[in-house]
Amino acid sequence: MVVKVYSPVYACPKRVIVCLIEKGIEFETVPVDLVKGEHKTPEYLKLQPFGFLPVIQDGDFTLYESRAIIRYYAEKYKSQGTDLLGNTIEERGLVEQWLEILFSSALGLLPDEKIIKESEEKLGKVLDMYEERLSKSKYLAGGFFSLAYLSHLPFTQYLVGPMQKEHLIRERKHVSAWWDDISNRPSWKKVLELYKVPPKFKYAGVQ
Amino acid sequence: MVVKVYSPVYACPKRVIVCLIEKGIEFETVPVDLVKGEHKTPEYLKLQPFGFLPVIQDGDFTLYESRAIIRYYAEKYKSQGTDLLGNTIEERGLVEQWLEILFSSALGLLPDEKIIKESEEKLGKVLDMYEERLSKSKYLAGGFFSLAYLSHLPFTQYLVGPMQKEHLIRERKHVSAWWDDISNRPSWKKVLELYKVPPKFKYAGVQ
Numbered sequence: 001m002v003v004k005v006y007s008p009v010y011a012c013p014k015r016v017i018v019c020l021i022e023k024g025i026e027f028e029t030v031p032v033d034l035v036k037g038e039h040k041t042p043e044y045l046k047l048q049p050f051g052f053l054p055v056i057q058d059g060d061f062t063l064y065e066s067r068a069i070i071r072y073y074a075e076k077y078k079s080q081g082t083d084l085l086g087n088t089i090e091e092r093g094l095v096e097q098w099l100e101i102l103f104s105s106a107l108g109l110l111p112d113e114k115i116i117k118e119s120e121e122k123l124g125k126v127l128d129m130y131e132e133r134l135s136k137s138k139y140l141a142g143g144f145f146s147l148a149y150l151s152h153l154p155f156t157q158y159l160v161g162p163m164q165k166e167h168l169i170r171e172r173k174h175v176s177a178w179w180d181d182i183s184n185r186p187s188w189k190k191v192l193e194l195y196k197v198p199p200k201f202k203y204a205g206v207q
Numbered sequence: 208m209v210v211k212v213y214s215p216v217y218a219c220p221k222r223v224i225v226c227l228i229e230k231g232i233e234f235e236t237v238p239v240d241l242v243k244g245e246h247k248t249p250e251y252l253k254l255q256p257f258g259f260l261p262v263i264q265d266g267d268f269t270l271y272e273s274r275a276i277i278r279y280y281a282e283k284y285k286s287q288g289t290d291l292l293g294n295t296i297e298e299r300g301l302v303e304q305w306l307e308i309l310f311s312s313a314l315g316l317l318p319d320e321k322i323i324k325e326s327e328e329k330l331g332k333v334l335d336m337y338e339e340r341l342s343k344s345k346y347l348a349g350g351f352f353s354l355a356y357l358s359h360l361p362f363t364q365y366l367v368g369p370m371q372k373e374h375l376i377r378e379r380k381h382v383s384a385w386w387d388d389i390s391n392r393p394s395w396k397k398v399l400e401l402y403k404v405p406p407k408f409k410y411a412g413v414q
Contacts, residue, residue: 068303096275129256
């Protein structure tokens with residue numbers, strides 16, 4: 001069964017796709033053009049009644065909310081590809097903790113230039129906590145790569161790319177090394193290569 | 208081992224406590240007075256470096272982020288007390304989906320009177336989706352009570368109580384019945400009885 005992922009060019013669907021690649025799960029993508037309002041069509045709303053991205057279809061099973069989707073696949077295919085949940089219930093607990101923290105929340109749901117500027121100081125403080133944590137542990141939730149990092153990839157990419165805030169990462173030695181590590185994973189490089197964001201899209205409507 | 212839960216009077220720690228009661232897990236509470244800034248003391252920041260609520264200590268294990276905590280206990284004691292995760296991976300996927308959606312996000316992280324007023328229309332639309340979903344299914348994620356509902360309890364209580372927006376719930380037949388159902392669980396009644404919010408606290412600092 002090939003998994004269908006809707007609207008791969010946006011940040012949150014990329015979280016899902018990098019997970020599918022890490023787990024070695026076959027998928028196909030379905031474009032949804034937010035500029036044309038395709039996320040508000042009756043057909044799309046049948047799949048995702050709130051009109052948000054992403055949504056997946058896996059046979060008869062439909063699921064939305066990117067973090068719910070990545071948890072589902074990490075659990076369904078636990079022993080296939082990269083294990084993204086840790087080995088013990090405590091390790092999983094820490095993965096979940098860092099999956100919830102996600103520093104993009106310091107910037108609100110729809111990061112735009114104005115909000116970013118106002119929130120840069122706040123974000124800096126959150127990254128200081130990351131720095132402290134990463135000085136003691138290779139990854140946030142412990143010594144292993146996990147769901148928590150998949151979830152960080154799209155937003156951090158946006159931060160260092162279009163938002164030109166790479167200095168926030170580079171000023172912090174351990175955060176910088178952590179970003180180099182996770183952003184150089186072949187799965188993430190593949191996602192960036194396959195699904196480029198057309199400039200007209202910006203990040204509107206991405207939850 | 209008795210679980211220590213910090214600062215039980217606020218909304219997010221209540222999410223944790225109702226979960227511990229549903230699972231039949233012994234706990235004790237540690238007060239943290241936000242008004243006195245006790246969430247910013249060096250001692251508290253050692254437990255929760257971001258200075259947010261809640262945090263738990265379970266022997267040597269410390270965990271924060273209310274949803275990470277409730278997942279941890281739902282999984283650790285899967286066969287004890289109320290099963291909050293569903294029976295299949297697909298059921299769990301839907302629980303996670305509705306745990307992420309959580310309509311309070313329509314109002315921002317710190318609901319205050321001004322934001323609420325501006326967002327009432329937006330919240331109404333989200334509740335319309337809930338109404339649609341609940342017209343087909345007893346609970347949001349399916350026919351069973353789950354983590355997703357625990358997570359809804361504190362915010363909805365705040366909505367129908369101090370915010371005086373009960374009409375948003377009562378105008379919608381299925382949402383209204385769902386709220387009566389989940390808010391009448393003995394575990395939730397016990398939480399409300401045990402941990403009343405002092406008026407001076409309001410909801411500042413609650414994540």
